[in-house]
Amino acid sequence: MNATDGEVAPAVQSILDAAAARPGGDDRVTVDARSFPEAVARAERAGRVPVIAEVKPTSPTTEGTRDDDPVELAREMVAGGATALSVLTEPEHFGGSLETLARVREAVDVPVLRKDFLLREDQLDAAESDLVLLIARFVDDLPGLVAAAKARGFQPLVEVHDEAELHEALDADAEIVGVNNRDLAKLEVDLSTFERVASAVPEDADVTLIAESGIATVEDVHRMRAAGADALLIGSAIMAGDVRDRTARFTDAETENQTSNDAAEPTAEDDT
Numbered sequence: 001m002n003a004t005d006g007e008v009a010p011a012v013q014s015i016l017d018a019a020a021a022r023p024g025g026d027d028r029v030t031v032d033a034r035s036f037p038e039a040v041a042r043a044e045r046a047g048r049v050p051v052i053a054e055v056k057p058t059s060p061t062t063e064g065t066r067d068d069d070p071v072e073l074a075r076e077m078v079a080g081g082a083t084a085l086s087v088l089t090e091p092e093h094f095g096g097s098l099e100t101l102a103r104v105r106e107a108v109d110v111p112v113l114r115k116d117f118l119l120r121e122d123q124l125d126a127a128e129s130d131l132v133l134l135i136a137r138f139v140d141d142l143p144g145l146v147a148a149a150k151a152r153g154f155q156p157l158v159e160v161h162d163e164a165e166l167h168e169a170l171d172a173d174a175e176i177v178g179v180n181n182r183d184l185a186k187l188e189v190d191l192s193t194f195e196r197v198a199s200a201v202p203e204d205a206d207v208t209l210i211a212e213s214g215i216a217t218v219e220d221v222h223r224m225r226a227a228g229a230d231a232l233l234i235g236s237a238i239m240a241g242d243v244r245d246r247t248a249r250f251t252d253a254e255t256e257n258q259t260s261n262d263a264a265e266p267t268a269e270d271d272t
């Protein structure tokens with residue numbers, strides 16, 4: 001599949017059309033990346049669930065826009081125990097920007113993922129980040145783009161949605177693989193996607209496996225971890241309230257004092 005196939009929801013086709021038209025960088029970037037696998041290991045040693053908290057001002061499936069300072073949100077997420085951050089840089093449908101990415105990365109010391117819809121090698125050169133998202137379904141030459149990202153020092157996070165894409169990612173030497181519970185053809189979320197795809201990861205594959213999208217409760221965290229998630233990528237459920245408190249509820253989900261069963265339920269501390 002590529003950006004012009006039209007086998008996706010209209011909102012996603014619009015995202016892909018905009019992505020195809022977006023320019024890349026003029027000069028090749030070289031990144032000295034903060035290690036994501038090491039950050040995951042540190043979180044595990046500290047007894048925290050490794051969570052990538054996402055700065056996601058809006059999206060095609062979100063009502064309204066959160067217009068707080070993204071740097072302040074990012075700092076609060078880290079204070080809530082986030083292992084890493086994901087920053088949307090897609091401007092037209094998610095309210096993101098490359099400037100926000102740079103400001104957030106400057107302000108925190110955890111690894112930062114550039115969350116965008118990258119289709120070509122020159123688009124890697126538009127910004128520095130520690131991780132970069134490559135969506136297997138939308139990239140024509142996945143092995144080429146994974147290699148190009150690694151050659152610049154990025155840690156590519158290859159996103160898949162089914163078993164065939166998982167094997168494409170592994171064949172492309174992806175070391176960090178995200179399974180998206182959101183079907184980008186229909187924009188429907190189903191947590192059993194991660195369970196199914198994770199069970200197809202070969203025993204001898206040395207990958208950091210991330211469950212992405214639709215994680216809204218502590219119960220969901222337990223479910224994804226039981227299915228083999230090394231880390232969780234959570235956007236909407238954190239952005240829908242007090243981001244520090246909500247991040248902490250997810251990162252503390254495996255500690256004994258965790259009582260809240262529904263992290264998406266507003267609390268008195270929620271500020272939106």
Ligand SMILES: O=C(O)c1ccccc1NCC(=O)[C@H](O)[C@H](O)COP(=O)(O)O
Nearest residue numbers: 059060061212213214215234235236237
């Ligand atoms: O989130 C959307 O509405 C969306 C729509 C179309 C394409 C991609 C979309 N999301 C991208 C993501 O991968 C999520 O932001 C990320 O996995 C976090 O998901 P969630 O926790 O469900 O916000």
